[in-house]
Amino acid sequence: MTKRKAAVLVAGSWGTALATVLTDNGFEVMMWSRNEEQVREINEDHTNHKFFTDVTLPHAIRATTLMEDAVTGAELVLFAAPSSAMRQVAQQAAPYIEQDALCVHATKGFETGSLKRMTTVLAEELKTDPMKLIVISGPSHAEEVVKRQPTTVVVASACQQSAELAQDAFITPFFRVYTNPDVIGVEVAGAIKNIIALGAGLSDGLGFGDNAKAALLTRGLAEITRLGIAMGANPPTFAGLAGVGDLVVTCTSKHSRNWRAGSMLAEGLPLDEVLERMGMVVEGVRTTNAARELSSAYNVVMPITEQLFSVLFEGKPPRTAVEDLMGRGKTHEMEDIAAP
Incomplete structure (x- = not known):
């Protein structure tokens, strides 16, 4: 045959x-x-x-x-x-x-x-x-x-x-x-989850616990969903394998390049050295820059992405970024997920 x-x-x-x-x-x-x-x-x-x-x-x-x-x-x-x-x-x-x-x-x-x-x-x-x-x-x-x-x-x-x-x-x-x-939803989810995985590596590298990780994944999923909906995605996609499934595995696994890169950044290593040590493409780095531009183009609020951009490209200390995230103004969870 x-x-x-x-x-x-x-x-x-x-x-x-x-x-x-x-x-x-x-x-x-x-x-x-x-x-x-x-x-x-x-x-x-x-x-x-x-x-x-x-x-x-x-x-x-x-x-x-x-x-x-x-x-x-x-x-x-x-x-x-x-x-x-x-x-x-x-x-x-x-x-x-x-x-x-x-x-x-x-x-x-x-x-x-x-x-x-x-x-x-x-x-x-x-x-x-x-x-x-x-x-x-x-x-x-x-x-x-x-x-x-x-x-x-x-x-x-x-x-x-x-x-x-x-x-x-x-x-x-x-x-x-x-x-x-839902091609748009699957592609947006697959791309943006790498940003959240960088954040998860930072969180673990800074010694934060399970509470912080759970909050990061949940609020990260909200960012992914907001941008995806604005770009024309179908909301249920983000509750599926390409959304929450891929987010969980990338943010919690030793195999995740983005998690490892985030963990190295938490040690104080500069981005160029982190990428050199990885020896492989870390898509979350490029995607952070792209997502920041997309959030502006679609008028979508993405605070985790914004703080990671500052850490990656503006030299902001990771702990300061976490403090700024925690100190954001009050909002309602469900409205915050659905609103741009």
Whole structure:
């Protein structure tokens, strides 16, 4: 039986983890990377040690530095590039994507400058109907997915048929997939929760307790919901896997890059040094800047985002930021969640 082909762009931690899911469903996966040594390692050693030190990859996963080889003939193309690289990767892939290929992205962030969501970026570069594009999101650390630990996610598309095709491509006995038509809500939730995770790392790093963490997650969810609704999202999305589910896992797990970065910032390390030590993209940093601009554009109050922006980019001491959050004027909880 001829196996189906999927392309995964790029060979980072999340792309690699989702590639293993696709192989479990009978796909031959071709991953694309600019790094020749990484390509050699995947093809010869069946490992990707930069991201997973103790994982052997399925032999059905191959890698290449040639975009044409990666994408040509693929019936599913998964974009897992950082938000800052999404447009460039899409430009390179566009000439080789089959007309009826399923295009899915797994990136949580906004484009710097334009503040566009990733489906918008892909629609522009692939010259395709944005209604058919799909986003996969939810509480899903790559470190657990690649080891086939039970995980549940959501695939969102305005086209129900596209969503169901993606659901079929990814669902396995350990990787459960729901569908959702609310692309805006899923993308906004996936992006903004990284900001709250930075705050959670700061809180833990400063030695605050469970009370502070619970308050941060709850009020963070209110910020996510307010911005999402203003941008056209469906409110129930934020109570689901892409909303509260992803928020909880990212703010409480040792696997969370954003949590780790926040914890380092609490130690007094400058942002540049934190990012250098991480050695991987910390989407929450860029997203904090983007979310601050979006909050202004949509006239949405986002106090946690505002304080984290000051810590990240204006040198504000984390403890002072917490004091300023706690000292805000009185308000009513339910009105505060619903109001801009």
